[in-house]
């Protein structure tokens with residue numbers, strides 16, 4: 455049984471089990487070191503997708519497990535730190551997916567595949583972004599049921615989704631150098647995604663105070679250099695401009711590893 459580290463409790467955000475947001479998980483120079491290695495990889499390492507590109511490290515993930523490849527040392531520095539400091543993985547992290555998003559790119563709401571141990575750690579680099587969590591469609595109530603159950607019939611707005619057992623959508627602001635870990639219901643009952651537009655609104659995100667405490671050095675993401683009026687407007691609407699690329703490192707464990715290619 456993986457218990458996790460006591461200190462992690464200080465970084466829990468929101469009300470749902472379990473979302474952990476650690477600001478400043480790595481230093482500026484560690485960020486540069488990772489970016490240098492990521493952009494120093496051969497171009498062939500990038501797999502272009504429709505709305506982003508990615509590098510796959512650790513091997514090929516199949517439904518039945520991992521065809522492993524050794525992680526390079528510049529990545530094991532990081533995965534070992536996450537493994538040790540979180541105490542949430544039963545064995546060493548063996549797979550890292552690196553996503554690169556241009557300012558107007560995102561990732562469709564999705565759930566991570568069944569081959570992974572159900573804890574994911576995402577390190578963010580570059581531009582900030584807001585990640586949205588939505589309850590899984592299987593938890594959506596039929597609007598007709600909601601109207602029938604609601605005796606005064608007045609609380610249901612047309613077009614507003616309702617979910618079972620108090621599930622509801624929420625968002626998290628992902629600042630550069632932060633680590634987001636999610637597991638339990640956040641992992642199993644919710645989809646996660648990032649909208650493909652260059653401005654994200656962080657109003658009401660579950661980690662607003664945690665993320666903004668660390669915002670002083672990142673002020674340029676939050677305000678415009680074009681003058682005071684616009685600066686006030688951006689702060690009032692709590693928008694971030696995704697002025698440059700965002701790079702994320704999704705670190706996971708595939709528990710089942712195929713030792714012998716030919717028996718796979």
Ligand SMILES: O=C(O)CCC(=O)C(=O)O
Pocket residue numbers: 551553561566576585646702704
């Ligand atoms: O880029 C991110 O923060 C999310 C990536 C993700 O959800 C995934 O790789 O499954």
Ligand SMILES: [Fe+2]
Pocket residue numbers: 564565566646
């Ligand atoms: Fe994901």
